[in-house]
Amino acid sequence: MRYVIAAYAACLTLLAVFAVVGAALVFEATGPSDAAEAAANSHSFNLITWELEHLPQKWLYKIGGIFREEQGSDDEALQRYFELGDEIGRLAGDAPGSDELARAEDERGDLEARVEDIIEGRVTSVLEEQNLALEPPLFTDLGLIFPPLDFELDPPPRVLAVSPRDRIELDDSYLLTPGLSSETALAIESSVETDDPDVSALVVTSGGVATYPSVINEGRSYERIVDTVFHEWLHQYLIFFPLGRSYFEGGEARTLNESVANIAGSELARLYFEKYGGLEPETPPPTPGPSSTPAPTPDPAEEPFDFSAEMRALRVEVEEMLADGRIKEAEALMERKRTEFEAKGRYIRRLNQAYFAFYGFYADTPASIDPIGPKLATLLEQAGSPGEFVRQASGITTQGELDRLLGGG
Secondary structure, X not given: OHHHHHHHHHHHHHHHHHHHHHHHHHHHHOOOOOHHHHHHHOOEOOHHHHHHHHOOHHHHHHHHHHHOOOOOOHHHHHHHHHHHHHHHHHHHHXXXXXXXXXXXXXXXXXHHHHHHXXXXXXXXXXXXXXXXXXXXXXXXXXOOOOOOOOEEEEOOOEEEEEEEOOOOOOOEEEEEOOOOOHHHHHHHHHHHHHHOOOEEEEEEEOOEEOOOOXXXXXXXXXXXXXXXXXXHHHHHHHOOOHHHHOHHXXXXXXXXXXXXXXXXXXXXXXXXXXXXXXXXXXXXXXOOOOOOOOOOOOOOOOOOOOHHHHHHHHHHHHHHHHHOOOHHHHHHHHHHHHHHHHHOOOOOOOOOHHHHHHHOOOOOOOOOOOOHHHHHHHHHHHHOOHHHHHHHHOOOOOHHHHHHHOOOO
């Protein structure tokens, strides 16, 4: 057994080395070499520094647990952490710089490592139940989840996405520092588009990044955080299979990868909350009394707003306009629709070719019209479980291979 443990420890060491080396390669690949990268350079996100700072933290926390006695239950710790997140958001708007805000931030900071550890343990349990443990030589009897769950609740880097104006295609994407203001984002986009009038640029906020450990957006809800933890771990897991290794080829391979992680991540998160439950609301919603003002009756003549259908229809129309060379007309249409969506409660800061290019890789989202999304939904149903869906999808790299899995090729 000690040889098995030693081998596993050696694999963890190699994983740490790969994480830093991988960060170095990504950082080098996203260094300034053209107009877009030069515009982003002063705000670039240094993956190497981030990895070196955060990689040891999980293991230091676990070692420290030998001497630490936690207060309250795991559910109480989770409840308090997310309550503090809501409180910090309120105080940041109402009382910036106040002692009360500082105290709330300190208390949440003290809980962060414990909350990460709780979620990691619960996510690992769900993955084990779905038989997603890797079984390389020496580990077959241990059934260990590899890579081990490890994430950091932190402001995630933002992403600069660049597409040609005459078609929807992600040419490049660059990691930027977290927390950029809207003004700075606009300045970066403007600089890129001024230097190269043939491209469309957009700075987007990411929910997480599959570094190791993963960066998970600390400002999200408990439900969104758990979903994103599964999503980013799946990217790490898939790198050991053909689907993950083909990610940087772009095109179908990247769409398949992102869509599998999206679909499986959501299904695994559903199982997580079925097993562990969610957070208790701080106060129950008020029961309407007899004197309450009744809700307004919807106008039967007004059709319900279907954001997904509207976005997909817009994507099709924009693609057709761009194919006909009507670039300015397509851009005017996207801006007009963006304003209409905002009036109906769906805010999008900028809606352009780069928006569709970036979000179109997620074939199960409204920004995509790719048939891969519905096909993967069919594969999930056919597989019978999220774990089996991931195992089947992990070996494919093209839509043709997906069709053959579905029996259509």
